[in-house]
Amino acid sequence: MKFSTSTVISAVVLPALVSAHDFQHNVRHAVHARQAASSAASAATSPAASSAAASGAASSGALTTGASSAVSQAPTASFSLLSSNPNAVPLASINAAAPSQATVPLDTTYAAGATPTVLSSAPPLPNPSSIVISQYPALDKVPPTDSDEVKQWIQEVQNSGINIPGFSPTVAGGCPANPSAVSDSSRCWWTCSGCTRDTDITTCPDKLTWGLTYDDGPSPYTPTLLNYLDEQSLKSTFFVVGSRALSYPATLQAEYMGGHQVAVHTWSHPQLTTLTNEEIIAELGWTKKIIKDVTGVTPNMMRPPYGDIDDRVRAICTAMGLTPVMWTRISTTATFDTGDFDIHSGVTSVSQVLANWENILGNATTINTGFIVLEHDLFQQSVDVATGYILPDALANKYKIQPVVNCVNKPLSDAYIETNDNSTNPPIASGAATLSSGAPGSAQQTGKSGDDSKNSAASPLASSPVALGLFTAVVSLLGSAAAILM
Numbered sequence: 090m091k092f093s094t095s096t097v098i099s100a101v102v103l104p105a106l107v108s109a110h111d112f113q114h115n116v117r118h119a120v121h122a123r124q125a126a127s128s129a130a131s132a133a134t135s136p137a138a139s140s141a142a143a144s145g146a147a148s149s150g151a152l153t154t155g156a157s158s159a160v161s162q163a164p165t166a167s168f169s170l171l172s173s174n175p176n177a178v179p180l181a182s183i184n185a186a187a188p189s190q191a192t193v194p195l196d197t198t199y200a201a202g203a204t205p206t207v208l209s210s211a212p213p214l215p216n217p218s219s220i221v222i223s224q225y226p227a228l229d230k231v232p233p234t235d236s237d238e239v240k241q242w243i244q245e246v247q248n249s250g251i252n253i254p255g256f257s258p259t260v261a262g263g264c265p266a267n268p269s270a271v272s273d274s275s276r277c278w279w280t281c282s283g284c285t286r287d288t289d290i291t292t293c294p295d296k297l298t299w300g301l302t303y304d305d306g307p308s309p310y311t312p313t314l315l316n317y318l319d320e321q322s323l324k325s326t327f328f329v330v331g332s333r334a335l336s337y338p339a340t341l342q343a344e345y346m347g348g349h350q351v352a353v354h355t356w357s358h359p360q361l362t363t364l365t366n367e368e369i370i371a372e373l374g375w376t377k378k379i380i381k382d383v384t385g386v387t388p389n390m391m392r393p394p395y396g397d398i399d400d401r402v403r404a405i406c407t408a409m410g411l412t413p414v415m416w417t418r419i420s421t422t423a424t425f426d427t428g429d430f431d432i433h434s435g436v437t438s439v440s441q442v443l444a445n446w447e448n449i450l451g452n453a454t455t456i457n458t459g460f461i462v463l464e465h466d467l468f469q470q471s472v473d474v475a476t477g478y479i480l481p482d483a484l485a486n487k488y489k490i491q492p493v494v495n496c497v498n499k500p501l502s503d504a505y506i507e508t509n510d511n512s513t514n515p516p517i518a519s520g521a522a523t524l525s526s527g528a529p530g531s532a533q534q535t536g537k538s539g540d541d542s543k544n545s546a547a548s549p550l551a552s553s554p555v556a557l558g559l560f561t562a563v564v565s566l567l568g569s570a571a572a573i574l575m
């Protein structure tokens with residue numbers, strides 16, 4: 090057994106490195122993190138060596154003291170894996186300095202008119218060559234709100250009858266820059282309090298079931314991930330950025346035709362609470378449209394970038410037929426976020442990500458539900474750590490791994506408007522009544538008492554003295570990533 094009782098208890102608290110996009114906070118430790126990566130490289134030059142060298146040290150307490158101390162006091166974050174991929178990229182090569190790997194072609198491309206074997210009522214697959222890029226908004230920018238398409242979606246939201254709360258948008262800078270919004274618990278702003286509503290999917294109901302998700306793709310590295318998932322007969326949910334879908338339509342088709350769940354992750358990856366209602370509608374509407382134009386189906390789940398959602402964003406999602414999917418969070422310091430996004434930029438190390446993963450698994454054994462984890466398929470480093478280490482370890486631990494739609498006990502056909510027979514999905518408007526009545530905080534899904542997630546002062550973002558400008562920096566980072574990918 091990997092986790093003895095004592096190990097589980099010692100691993101209950103995740104390091105406070107809880108936000109994958111806690112960019113500014115982590116930048117302060119970037120130098121340490123790079124040192125950590127290089128130490129890890131010398132200590133563990135092969136997957137086998139890493140497992141052996143790291144075993145047992147996670148219970149020393151070094152990983153429970155917060156991000157800054159974890160990085161500076163424990164230059165080699167420790168972890169223990171039951172298994173890794175024999176073909177894994179060595180840990181020493183998974184870092185910010187890693188040269189770009191050769192990308193692999195898609196295993197299969199699909200002819201127009203094909204339908205997924207797993208979806209009996211799916212419409213025919215569109216021809217990607219029919220996609221005219223100039224008919225979509227500029228990549229990686231919030232789309233204009235005066236186009237005919239967006240005007241129509243705005244009208245549809247109005248016609249839905251869903252009441253959109255009149256909260257003003259938040260300003261850039263996260264929680265420290267928005268004290269009144271933070272203190273207004275009626276907003277149920279997840280970013281600063283961990284507040285969720287019953288309409289959010291935050292976990293899988295069945296214990297030790299993992300709702301597998303990857304965000305921010307498709308990217309040139311997504312085929313590598315798809316190949317591994319195919320080899321292991323695994324299916325995932327992909328939260329797709331509309332701009333990436335326009336750039337990589339064949340990869341999006343491969344995800345969909347391969348029986349994975351495709352869902353919405355906005356057009357340009359903004360913090361949705363900072364946008365106007367019309368801009369939020371444009372972000373979600375264009376992403377739904379490009380996915381429909383490429384696959385023939387319209388998703389009905391979404392994930393807000395950075396988890397940045399409040400009741401205004403929730404209401405717009407409801408009006409647009411989208412159910413928010415978060416990642417599991419059982420306290421302010423125990424968020425099921427691997428931190429894999431930050432290896433690429435050098436602000437965290439692969440060993441820290443694997444230590445985070447080990448802590449996530451330890452936390453998973455303490456709750457009565459399954460769990461959903463934040464991971465990404467945008468960068469080669471995050472795909473390398475997923476296919477080389479995290480997924481093999483999860484398989485060895487015999488977790489039940491499913492797309493989110495399946496983990497909440499629905500068939501894949503319920504993930505799309507066109508294939509959903511409405512026998513298990515409620516109609517769109519039925520979730521609206523709960524928007525103003527759900528209990529805030531993550532206690533509702535964990536059943537734990539004493540959850541302090543409503544205390545914004547304890548939030549990693551709120552406690553960071555340099556959080557101001559955090560989101561802007563991340564957007565810049567994503568913008569440069571996008572430029573590289575294009």
Ligand SMILES: [Zn+2]
Binds near residue numbers: 304305354358394395
């Ligand atoms: Zn994202």
